[in-house]
Amino acid sequence: MDVMGMLLVVLGFFLGSMTDGVLIDVSQRRIRRYSSPFGLKLPGRWEEIGPQSGLVVIPFRKEYAVLSRSNLRSATVTSDFRIFLTNHNHQPRFPIMACQTKDSAISEADKLSGLLHIPIMKIA
Numbered sequence: 001m002d003v004m005g006m007l008l009v010v011l012g013f014f015l016g017s018m019t020d021g022v023l024i025d026v027s028q029r030r031i032r033r034y035s036s037p038f039g040l041k042l043p044g045r046w047e048e049i050g051p052q053s054g055l056v057v058i059p060f061r062k063e064y065a066v067l068s069r070s071n072l073r074s075a076t077v078t079s080d081f082r083i084f085l086t087n088h089n090h091q092p093r094f095p096i097m098a099c100q101t102k103d104s105a106i107s108e109a110d111k112l113s114g115l116l117h118i119p120i121m122k123i124a
Contacts, residue, residue: 014038022094026115031085031094052088054121055113057081057105060098081105083112090121 019036029049034041060082065075081099084092096112099105106123113120 022096024096024112024116029116033094049085049116049118050088052090053116054086054090054119055096055109056084056086056090056092056122056124057102057109057120058084058092058122058124059102083109085118086121 014037017038020033021036022031022033023043024031025046030046031049032044032046034043036042058081059079061077061079063075063077065073067073081102081104083096083099083105085094085096087093097108099108102123106120109120109123112118
């Protein structure tokens with residue numbers, strides 16, 4: 001295998017092992033994002049959860065479509081509900097978690113709302 005092939009394999013393995021997430025410090029009311037290559041957490045900077053912040057539950061729908069050579073379309077659709085922390089303008093800022101059902105998303109948002117003492121702004 002040549003050098004370029006090895007580089008592409010290593011790069012592919014690196015990108016394939018990346019995960020993202022958020023850490024919430026409930027006692028100090030702050031949050032930070034992290035990226036995790038190979039299971040090693042590389043944290044970002046802490047950001048305060050402001051008094052104007054809130055939680056929103058938003059439905060998400062993902063569709064993966066493939067066209068065959070005969071121009072036939074094959075699609076796979078998945079859907080879930082995402083919980084976001086909003087900024088002072090009430091726009092979604094930090095994705096917190098994804099849940100399979102609306103009821104479980106509302107339940108988790110209610111738990112977070114109680115822990116962080118912020119309101120649930122919207123349930124779509």
